[in-house]
Amino acid sequence: MQIQSKHYHTIWVKGDRSSIVQIIDQRKLPFEFIIRDLESPADCFGAIRDMAVRGAPLIGVTAAFGMYLALFHLEGKNPEVFLAETADYLKSARPTAVNLAFAIDEMLEFMLQNLNDEAIMLKTLDRANALKELEIGFSEKIGEFGLEIIEKIYQEKREPVNILTHCNAGWLACIDWGTATAPIYKAHQKGIPLHVWVDETRPRNQGARLTAFELGEEGVPHTVIADNTGGHLMQHGMVDVVIVGSDRTTVTGDVANKIGTYLKALAAKDNGVPFYVALPSTSFDWNMEDGVAEIPIEEREAAEVTDIEGWSGATHQSVRLIPENSRAANYGFDVTPARLVTGLITERGICKANKQDILNLFPEKKK
Numbered sequence: 001m002q003i004q005s006k007h008y009h010t011i012w013v014k015g016d017r018s019s020i021v022q023i024i025d026q027r028k029l030p031f032e033f034i035i036r037d038l039e040s041p042a043d044c045f046g047a048i049r050d051m052a053v054r055g056a057p058l059i060g061v062t063a064a065f066g067m068y069l070a071l072f073h074l075e076g077k078n079p080e081v082f083l084a085e086t087a088d089y090l091k092s093a094r095p096t097a098v099n100l101a102f103a104i105d106e107m108l109e110f111m112l113q114n115l116n117d118e119a120i121m122l123k124t125l126d127r128a129n130a131l132k133e134l135e136i137g138f139s140e141k142i143g144e145f146g147l148e149i150i151e152k153i154y155q156e157k158r159e160p161v162n163i164l165t166h167c168n169a170g171w172l173a174c175i176d177w178g179t180a181t182a183p184i185y186k187a188h189q190k191g192i193p194l195h196v197w198v199d200e201t202r203p204r205n206q207g208a209r210l211t212a213f214e215l216g217e218e219g220v221p222h223t224v225i226a227d228n229t230g231g232h233l234m235q236h237g238m239v240d241v242v243i244v245g246s247d248r249t250t251v252t253g254d255v256a257n258k259i260g261t262y263l264k265a266l267a268a269k270d271n272g273v274p275f276y277v278a279l280p281s282t283s284f285d286w287n288m289e290d291g292v293a294e295i296p297i298e299e300r301e302a303a304e305v306t307d308i309e310g311w312s313g314a315t316h317q318s319v320r321l322i323p324e325n326s327r328a329a330n331y332g333f334d335v336t337p338a339r340l341v342t343g344l345i346t347e348r349g350i351c352k353a354n355k356q357d358i359l360n361l362f363p364e365k366k367k
């Protein structure tokens with residue numbers, strides 16, 4: 001059963017019930033469209049850890065709403081201590097995406113400053129909503145800058161532009177627009193003919209399930225491929241550009257993104273295919289210099305590799321994929337060194353993946 005076309009944000013506060021935050025549960029898409037209520041920091045933690053919400057900007061904003069929901073659970077507690085503990089707790093939900101710590105730190109600072117304000121509920125809600133709008137605005141700007149890359153390729157080629165992407169860095173991951181997908185949506189809206197190669201993105205298949213769903217909803221021509229196909233396509237001139245997202249990019253331009261991204265970057269380098277990373281400034285780690293050595297890489301349950309989920313008719317099923325006595329490892333992300341990255345598409349423009357160029361774009365981050 002394919003769900004009906006509908007474009008939502010991926011998180012919002014429930015109409016007249018400001019103590020309830022709602023999300024689209026991404027675990028059952030594209031076959032089931034489920035909206036879930038989050039009513040506490042623990043609900044937000046669970047949604048992030050179990051990947052009902054996922055994608056760097058969205059998990060940051062979900063945690064921001066988690067901090068807001070903490071205000072409904074203050075009774076009998078020391079507010080300063082409880083909020084600081086809640087911040088640490090939410091930060092521990094997933095380790096790699098830096099947007100999580102960014103959003104939580106912003107919220108904690110704001111809430112501690114306004115603890116004695118009788119309008120703290122409203123003000124904190126406004127702050128969480130402002131972070132949500134910030135991410136949406138960043139994604140849209142990324143789309144405008146990234147459009148220039150696709151447009152230039154089309155002007156030279158005069159044939160549909162073939163773009164390869166990995167995982168889901170789309171509106172589901174970013175509340176609206178997406179990072180890697182925003183340039184694609186902008187180009188499609190402008191009438192530039194294009195086609196997207198969608199890596200399935202084992203083990204959780206965010207490409208096959210979510211990116212393909214998104215592109216289909218928007219009417220963007222696309223083809224889902226097994227994860228190992230990209231190199232072959234690049235060798236045969238079938239990819240004009242690779243655009244991916246990022247969970248954490250160092251100030252030197254090393255890029256952590258979904259496992260398998262690094263191999264795509266290597267293949268792109270070997271074949272002279274431009275490899276772009278689209279990311280908002282909230283996905284930069286301004287304190288890290290060496291991505292391979294320093295970025296914490298999430299390891300998830302082996303069951304995501306040993307078993308595979310699918311839908312048979314209206315039934316959701318999970319089946320074993322590997323021998324009962326074989327072990328499985330499940331690294332969630334890898335790091336693509338800056339030397340393999342053609343450019344970073346940010347909300348302020350496109351820059352090379354090196355410290356000088358990144359800080360020229362974000363001079364306020366210079367130390």
Ligand SMILES: CSC[C@@H](O)[C@@H](O)C(=O)COP(=O)(O)O
Pocket residue numbers: 054055056057097166167168169170173174178179180206244245246247257258259332
């Ligand atoms: C703008 S989304 C960038 C990344 O968050 C995305 O590419 C990705 O790797 C998501 O991983 P996920 O494990 O699904 O949260």
